Amino acid sequence: MRGWEELYPLPVPPSWVPGAAVGILSLHFIQKLLFPYFWADLRYLLKVLTYGLRMEMYRLQGRVVTVLDEFVKLAEKQPHKAFLIYEGTVHTYRDVDRRSNRIAQVFLQHEALKKGDTVALLMGNEPDFIHVWFGLAKLGCVVAFLNFNVRFRSLLHCVSSCEPKILVVGADLLGTLEEILPKLQKDVSVWIMAKDSTFPNVHTLLDKIEAASEDPVPVNRCSATNLKSAVLYIFTSGTTGLPKAAVISHLQILKGAAGLWAFGATSDDIIYITLPLYHSAASLLGIGGCIHLGATCVLKKKFSASQFWGDCRRYNVTVIQYIGELCRYLCNQPVKEGEKNHKVRLAIGNGVRNDVWREFLERFGAVKICEFYGATEGNICFMNHTGKIGSVGRTNFFYKLFFPFDLIKYDFQKDEPIRNKHGWCEKVKKGEAGLLISKVNAKNPFFGYAGNKRHTEKKLLCEVFKKGDLYFNTGDLMVQDHDNFLYFWDRIGDTFRWKGENVATTEVSDVIVMLDFIQEANVYGVSVPDHEGKAGMASLILKHNASLDLEQMYKQVVTYLPSYACPLFLRVQEKMEMTGTFKQQKFRLVDEGFNPATITDPLYFLDNSKKAYVMLTKELHEMILSGKIKL
Known part of the structure; x- marks a missing residue:
């Protein structure tokens, strides 16, 4: 009796099949080893190309479709769908x-x-x-x-x-x-x-x-x-002076509105917006993004750490917007039962520290944090589509084809890009901090500032690598690692970030020197442990025979400055150090910080609970470092 194998012999695969299988497995292994982000990069790039092609199709058809046009169409297509939810009231x-x-x-x-x-x-x-x-x-x-x-x-x-x-x-x-x-x-x-x-x-x-x-x-x-x-x-x-009105075009709104979609949000998502609408993150990415998706957004009058997760549960929020400070405030809240009991799956924003990022995921569950980088007036944007902790985004050969940028060497003392003997700027190596510049062209224009030609021109770098080229100066120092991830390093110029806002040091010093007992004020930002950004500090030179009036100082800054721009620390010096180009010296002051144990000059602290500047003692300094005093 013959076996079924003899009666029905199995077909013998061609001799090349085992080799092909081994080859495919080898390629997969090599891809995972040498190009671990290949598929994630490809998916993201295809999204960018898809959006770009759609915009190009509109252009070729002679159509100009704005975000407002999209909204009006949605009002006809889905009139009864919730667009805004505010304090429990639904606005379709x-x-x-x-x-x-x-x-x-x-x-x-x-x-x-x-x-x-x-x-x-x-x-x-x-x-x-x-x-x-x-x-x-x-x-x-x-x-x-x-x-x-x-x-x-x-x-x-x-x-x-x-x-x-x-x-x-x-x-x-x-x-x-x-x-x-x-x-x-x-x-x-x-x-x-x-x-x-x-x-x-x-x-x-x-x-x-x-x-x-x-x-x-x-x-x-x-x-x-x-x-x-x-x-x-x-x-x-x-980076300097009083606020400037960045010109935002229809094109920039369309690009900003595509951000939520690029990160994977859909029309079924409910987006929670607690950031101020006067900022591009909330208005362009948040409201514009909601329109682009045809989704719903929950608008909050003002961010509240204690109400945040309760609101998310109440409104079935699936996407949240953040800045680094917001995440830190949430992590600083007392631990409660059921903190992972919510439907939030995406968190989109920028400026979160690595330690806060990890703690946020540990406490609040499997939320994909989507960090991005983009200046309001800028013509370049990066998106961290892989979720790599600490990174603001990724780049590759193809991305740079569509959005050309470079990181160049910068002279901190002279406060300008370094140029070689031929007058050209030089690129930094991978792993080194460099000034981020983005090429200005027809596809990536820079629209400048309203009514301020001088400030518009100051943001542009000419003759960077060759004659006739033009780049937008972001004012930000970045680092690109060997895996092509990008990391925010610092700001250049007379500015720093605090409470999620840019603080222009010249604006603060101009307000302080209005006081009749102040000769000169040098304003800068100092690092405070466990806080994003830098806290404001002012080094003061008093006029001859004048004394420091702390009551007047407090009244002056709270009257004329936003709360986030009021200097938290004051330092009274006898003379102001200058650089070789007669600018106020800040580097040493920044390094010395606000430690009364190492600084012999009188130091003062803005105590909000007392609504006054008070002497900064060693005990008070310890309380600030330990977090017992909220800044």
Whole structure:
């Protein structure tokens, strides 16, 4: 009896099959060993290319499709879907579309606004911020987002620099309006988000919205003819001086709005926005990203560490936005039962420290942290699509083809890029810190600052590697490792970050030297253990025979500066050290920090609990380092 193997012999595979299998396994092993991020890079690159091709198709068809156009289409396609959830109230896509129409109709009726006119918006996080923004955009206006933390002189500067026809102020910011109203240009028409007003010559908006029509404004008012035309001004402190109005085009909004999608968010996601809407992260990436996806966002008036996870559970949040400080605040909250009991799967933002990153994942579960890098006015962006701890993104040969950038050597003493004997800049080696510069071309333009040609030109580097080339100077030092991951290193120039905001040292020193007993003020940032960014410190030179009035000093900084820009530490010196180019010397002061055990000069600390500057003792210094005193 023959076996079934003899009756039905198995087919013999061709001789090349085993070799091919071994070859495939070998290639897979080599890829894992030498190119471990190949597939992740390829997926990300395909997403970038897909989006770029779609934009190019629109261009070839002669179509200009903006984020506002996308929103209006969604209001027709999914009118009853929640767009905004604010303090428990749901605002559908149709609701937001119709209320923004009402606002557009009010300004169309009461103000002679022309397409391209600027309107400044001074409001906190609330639905009407978005309604006013969209309503004015439907009239073809450029909307300037004002930072509501900025006070008096700096705020007046911001308003004047963008030359608005109208200033719209939120009901909770009337105190700020009262400060600047007497010195506001007379040709600026002021509107407040209220039904009545005690201010002379100030218009009310809420009463007029109720009586206005919901009909769309004429299409020719809002239709864009060029993606590179300005649509927003978002203020940034840059690297020096007072805030500057970065020009934001339709193209930049479209790129920013694609960020959530690029990280893997979908139309089913619910995005939690606690960051201020006057920043590009919340407005472009958050609100714009929500529109790009057709998703829902939960808007919070102000970030609250104690309410954060409760809100996430209550609203079934799946995507959160963060800055490094926000993650640290959450990690500093007392440990509670069920901290991983939520639906958050993506956290998108920047500036989180490695130790906080690890603690966040350990405490709050398998949340994919998506770190990215991008300046408001910049023309370069990096995204950490692999989740590598500490990195702001990855690059490769193909990415640099589409978004050319380099890291160049920088002279910290002279505060300028190093040039060789031929006058060209030099690239740093992998693993070395270098100044990030990004090539300016038709695909990656730099739009500059509103009404400030000098500051626009200062952000550009000419003749970098060859004659005629042009690069955007980000002002940021970065490191690229041997695996092509990028890491943020530091800021250059007279600026530092604190509480997630850029602080321009010259702005702070200008406020301090207004005091009649101050001869000179040298402002810089100092590191504080377990805190992101750097805390503000001012080295002071008193006028001859004058004494330091701590009460006046406190009153001056809290009146004229945002809370995050008020110097936490003061140091009184007898003379100011200068560099060889007659700039204030900061490096040694930064290194010495605020330790009273090693510094013989008098030191003072801004004690918020006492609302005063107090002598910085060794005991107080220890309490700050141990975290017993909150900064």
